[in-house]
Amino acid sequence: MPLKSIVVAACYFLLLGLMNAPAWADVPANGSTTAPVVNAQFRIAPVSDAWRASVPRDADAATAAYLNRLSPAIVARADAYFEGGYWLQLWNFLTGLVISTLLLAGRRSARLRDWAARVGRRAFLRDALYGGAYALASFVLSFPLTVYQGFVREHAYGMATQGFAPWFGEQLIGLALSMLLGGFAIAALYAAIRRAGAQWWIWGTSVTVSLLVIMLLIGPVLIDPLFNDYKPVENPEVKTAVLALARADGVPVDNIYEFDASRQTTRISANVSGIFGSAAVRLNDNLLRRTSLPEIRAVMGHELGHYVLNHIYKMIAEFTLLIAAAFLFAQWAMRRLLQTHGQALGLHGVADVASLPLLAAVFSVFLFLATPVTNTLVRTQEIEADRFGLNLAREPHGAAEAFLKLTEYRKPSPGPLEEWIFFDHPSTRFRIHDAMRWREAMGSP
Ligand SMILES: [Zn+2]
Numbered sequence: 001m002p003l004k005s006i007v008v009a010a011c012y013f014l015l016l017g018l019m020n021a022p023a024w025a026d027v028p029a030n031g032s033t034t035a036p037v038v039n040a041q042f043r044i045a046p047v048s049d050a051w052r053a054s055v056p057r058d059a060d061a062a063t064a065a066y067l068n069r070l071s072p073a074i075v076a077r078a079d080a081y082f083e084g085g086y087w088l089q090l091w092n093f094l095t096g097l098v099i100s101t102l103l104l105a106g107r108r109s110a111r112l113r114d115w116a117a118r119v120g121r122r123a124f125l126r127d128a129l130y131g132g133a134y135a136l137a138s139f140v141l142s143f144p145l146t147v148y149q150g151f152v153r154e155h156a157y158g159m160a161t162q163g164f165a166p167w168f169g170e171q172l173i174g175l176a177l178s179m180l181l182g183g184f185a186i187a188a189l190y191a192a193i194r195r196a197g198a199q200w201w202i203w204g205t206s207v208t209v210s211l212l213v214i215m216l217l218i219g220p221v222l223i224d225p226l227f228n229d230y231k232p233v234e235n236p237e238v239k240t241a242v243l244a245l246a247r248a249d250g251v252p253v254d255n256i257y258e259f260d261a262s263r264q265t266t267r268i269s270a271n272v273s274g275i276f277g278s279a280a281v282r283l284n285d286n287l288l289r290r291t292s293l294p295e296i297r298a299v300m301g302h303e304l305g306h307y308v309l310n311h312i313y314k315m316i317a318e319f320t321l322l323i324a325a326a327f328l329f330a331q332w333a334m335r336r337l338l339q340t341h342g343q344a345l346g347l348h349g350v351a352d353v354a355s356l357p358l359l360a361a362v363f364s365v366f367l368f369l370a371t372p373v374t375n376t377l378v379r380t381q382e383i384e385a386d387r388f389g390l391n392l393a394r395e396p397h398g399a400a401e402a403f404l405k406l407t408e409y410r411k412p413s414p415g416p417l418e419e420w421i422f423f424d425h426p427s428t429r430f431r432i433h434d435a436m437r438w439r440e441a442m443g444s445p
Helices: 003-020 049-054 059-067 072-120 123-156 164-226 236-248 285-290 293-308 311-345 353-369 371-393 396-409 416-422 428-442
Strands: 230-232 256-259 270-273 280-284
Touching: 059 428, 072 123, 072 311, 072 353, 072 396, 072 416, 123 164, 123 353, 164 311, 164 353, 236 256, 236 280, 236 293, 236 371, 256 285, 270 293, 280 285, 280 293, 285 293, 293 311, 293 371, 293 396, 311 353, 311 371, 353 371, 371 396, 371 416, 371 428, 396 428
Parallel strands: 256 280
Antiparallel strands: 230 256, 270 280
């Protein structure tokens, strides 16, 4: 391993993180676990019912009234944070390509496969061992970027609540999971590719989509509790209000749960998970602590919308097409790459697990270029859920208030092309305008 270049890269990224740390950093430099203090200039001033009643009926003017409550400091910080994310997408993509190159060069990947074959003997076990080792190598090589992106930067913007030790502990849990589940997934994928022959893209797609569905099934039950504690919501007012919304639309739940997201972050969020008849309504404690009941009703109306509109099944169908296209592209690219470089790299064709770094690189090129498409697929569902939530909860002001708070980590007023390319949720401006248009059309207070 070129240890020296890894160390150089680590220093570079840490330096980058420190340089980019904005002047408004409000977390002690030692990264202690104290919750970040919200700096006064970044607080959105609360308003009264009288203010809400005075908001113009016209949707455009009402949207402007809401957005005017975001101070220039809040907008500048949100823009800097979100636009930094565009560059991070590029750095993550390039880091992935560098990792593939490092693993393939000097026949490292082929030697790793030979080691796995000696230890594992059977093909499935060999590929699982290779997959686990691959996950470990990727973790180590991308760790500097992970530290910058997940720790340094989140602290610099005052959204992280964890010290380094607990944060690193969670990274290790994630590593163990990706070695275990990744190893199994890689072995399953290559078992299918080995048997498939020329049409391996069909089998690759089937196995990948099946694994995706398995992850959707076990994620909320087995994986989420490894990172957070889940318990029934105690606040009777919130519980009654959210269960009423669920019951009104026939969502099969009799309890709602809260989880301690404040352990990791100050962000507000919630979700309704579940597939094949199960459903679980889950709110994070930041949402419960930082928002009013109308805001909670608005947010949960949105989340229930995802469930009632069968978004998860539609998303699986859409991603199946996308994954199939990616595998078709991979089949075409891998044939050419293996013809020209396969022998020199010690790779025995596409069914050889040692060619995984090449497959991963080809896949990441496709998915990187498809980013506007995936973002638009997701964003379209988010817009549908927003509109569903408005019709269900009838809280245009609660919705607008919650959307204002989301500006903490999402640029509020992007250009249309920028929103189309980079936004997996609509912007604050778009969402508040939707809420205010609903209010205008329905003659709501
Ligand atoms: Zn959503």
